[in-house]
Amino acid sequence: MRYAGEKKFNMWTVLTLFLLAFFIIFVIYPVAMLIIRSLYTGEGFDLSYFGKFFGRKFYWSTLVNSFKVTIISTIISTLIAVPMAYILRGIKIKGSSILNILIVMSYLSPPFIGAYAWIQLLGRNGFFTRFINMIFNIKFGGVYGFAGIVLVFSLQSFPLIYMYVSGALKNLDNSLNEAAEMLGCNAFQRVTKIIFPLVMPSLLAGVLMVFMRVFSDFGTPMTIGEGYKTFPAMLYQQFMGEMSTSDGFAATLCLIVIMIALMLFFIQRLLGSHFSYSMTALKPMEAQEAKGAKKIAAYIFTYLITFVAALPQITVIVTSFIKTINGSLFTGEFTLENYENILAKNSTAAITNTYLYGLMAIVIVVICGILISYLSVRKKNILTTILDTLTMFPYIVPGSVLGIAFLYAFNGAPFFWGGTALIMIISLSIRRMPYTIRSSSVIIGQISPSIEEASISLGASQLKTFLRVMVPMMMPGVLAGAIMSWITLISELSSSVILYTSKTMTLTVAIYSEVIRSNFGNAAAYSTILTITSIISLLLFFKFSGGKDISV
Numbered sequence: 001m002r003y004a005g006e007k008k009f010n011m012w013t014v015l016t017l018f019l020l021a022f023f024i025i026f027v028i029y030p031v032a033m034l035i036i037r038s039l040y041t042g043e044g045f046d047l048s049y050f051g052k053f054f055g056r057k058f059y060w061s062t063l064v065n066s067f068k069v070t071i072i073s074t075i076i077s078t079l080i081a082v083p084m085a086y087i088l089r090g091i092k093i094k095g096s097s098i099l100n101i102l103i104v105m106s107y108l109s110p111p112f113i114g115a116y117a118w119i120q121l122l123g124r125n126g127f128f129t130r131f132i133n134m135i136f137n138i139k140f141g142g143v144y145g146f147a148g149i150v151l152v153f154s155l156q157s158f159p160l161i162y163m164y165v166s167g168a169l170k171n172l173d174n175s176l177n178e179a180a181e182m183l184g185c186n187a188f189q190r191v192t193k194i195i196f197p198l199v200m201p202s203l204l205a206g207v208l209m210v211f212m213r214v215f216s217d218f219g220t221p222m223t224i225g226e227g228y229k230t231f232p233a234m235l236y237q238q239f240m241g242e243m244s245t246s247d248g249f250a251a252t253l254c255l256i257v258i259m260i261a262l263m264l265f266f267i268q269r270l271l272g273s274h275f276s277y278s279m280t281a282l283k284p285m286e287a288q289e290a291k292g293a294k295k296i297a298a299y300i301f302t303y304l305i306t307f308v309a310a311l312p313q314i315t316v317i318v319t320s321f322i323k324t325i326n327g328s329l330f331t332g333e334f335t336l337e338n339y340e341n342i343l344a345k346n347s348t349a350a351i352t353n354t355y356l357y358g359l360m361a362i363v364i365v366v367i368c369g370i371l372i373s374y375l376s377v378r379k380k381n382i383l384t385t386i387l388d389t390l391t392m393f394p395y396i397v398p399g400s401v402l403g404i405a406f407l408y409a410f411n412g413a414p415f416f417w418g419g420t421a422l423i424m425i426i427s428l429s430i431r432r433m434p435y436t437i438r439s440s441s442v443i444i445g446q447i448s449p450s451i452e453e454a455s456i457s458l459g460a461s462q463l464k465t466f467l468r469v470m471v472p473m474m475m476p477g478v479l480a481g482a483i484m485s486w487i488t489l490i491s492e493l494s495s496s497v498i499l500y501t502s503k504t505m506t507l508t509v510a511i512y513s514e515v516i517r518s519n520f521g522n523a524a525a526y527s528t529i530l531t532i533t534s535i536i537s538l539l540l541f542f543k544f545s546g547g548k549d550i551s552v
Contacts, residue, residue, distance in 0.1 A: 077160075357428060
């Protein structure tokens with residue numbers, strides 16, 4: 001949107017170029033360094049690393065394993081999420097707001113924490129494992145390998161599909177459902193022929209987001225996979241291992257992941273454009289009182305699934321107060337010893353770093369989010385379109401790949417930023433910025449341009465109009481997106497575990513390190529602090545957004 005007399009090259013153009021330069025340095029340049037490491041050796045252009053990967057079953061089989069895990073987990077997540085969203089939207093369930101918070105919390109916590117908690121419950125010496133072996137007189141070996149990975153991913157991922165479908169049902173015009181009923185359609189026909197097709201675009205978006213999230217995660221397979229190797233776990237070990245590592249081969253693996261992630265992203269865009277339509281709920285779907293077997297089944301399903309999904313968080317909180325022997329064997333005696341260990345003088349760096357880096361990252365996220373969303377919506381041109389696309393790239397690409405790319409790009413001349421707090425903050429910022437950009441863009445789209453025009457016609461400059469009129473009106477969406485960015489960035493592991501040093505360790509890295517060292521008591525205490533922080537942040541999100549749930 002340009003105003004009368006506005007020059008083509010103005011402050012908005014300067015801001016666009018500045019932000020483009022920022023993303024070129026921290027997105028394009030690291031990816032370019034990956035390509036150079038992968039395709040160019042001392043002898044010139046070389047595809048031998050690709051030949052090494054596809055020529056040895058040991059390597060390409062991990063890619064097959066990742067697709068198996070991802071496909072099965074996505075299917076199970078969908079089968080859980082769709083009925084859950086429909087029941088909680090269509091049937092009155094007591095405590096539904098609490099159920100919604102617990103469902104969302106199970107998604108916002110890092111997946112590897114769920115893996116660690118399930119080890120405590122269904123590991124070789126887990127609580128449920130001992131109970132099963134005692135009752136049935138068998139030797140259950142624990143939930144490891146393929147089954148354990150799928151269990152954790154399914155329970156951690158279904159809330160994302162649930163939020164997408166729930167949001168679609170919220171915007172569903174119930175008069176369509178009533179019209180179908182008047183025409184003789186039974187309940188099953190109304191769901192399959194009316195409701196399901198209408199929520200299909202949101203369902204496909206949620207499914208593809210889960211697919212990308214599960215495919216790129218390495219923490220869960222590393223924690224609970226044991227002999228079942230997935231592609232992200234192999235990538236991490238190839239880059240961070242003590243033996244048989246190769247920078248060029250690791251870079252090639254990163255390029256393979258990037259190509260897969262981009263393919264999935266474009267599939268999502270294609271499906272989104274193909275199925276896209278606008279739906280206004282003149283008569284929104286309202287929860288109805290159920291009776292008899294239907295009510296009992298609805299309560300059992302929603303409460304049971306929510307309890308199982310929240311069980312890892314409950315386990316982590318409870319075990320954080322139980323005394324351990326050598327950090328790994330829980331005695332059953334309640335104590336504050338684990339918190340004393342992590343709050344000791346030399347052990348608080350991870351906690352303070354998490355909050356400090358998080359707050360600094362959020363400042364960058366909010367400022368850039370406001371500017372980028374405004375430029376993308378109000379000053380749309382080729383440059384702002386490129387900028388908007390670049391902001392999504394770090395969100396699409398797995399964090400471990402971004403971390404490796406950052407090390408290649410900034411661990412030497414001309415920047416020398418490797419191991420610094422700056423690179424940690426930048427990584428967290430650009431990884432989670434899309435939440436704020438998207439929520440801010442939605443708000444801007446709802447603000448009439450005539451408001452800006454009126455301000456400018458009354459003598460205010462464009463800058464003053466932006467600061468005094470637009471920014472205050474955008475603030476609810478900005479704050480909601482910023483809180484979501486905050487919750488996800490303090491839970492970030494995949495890039496942080498690549499970039500951290502002993503001085504820049506964060507909570508998630510500390511938890512992962514304690515789990516790997518079998519210091520489960522300390523890991524539980526760290527995890528509880530992270531969980532409580534996320535819960536408080538989620539409650540703040542509800543307050544600023546004015547809603548009682550999160551829907552996408």
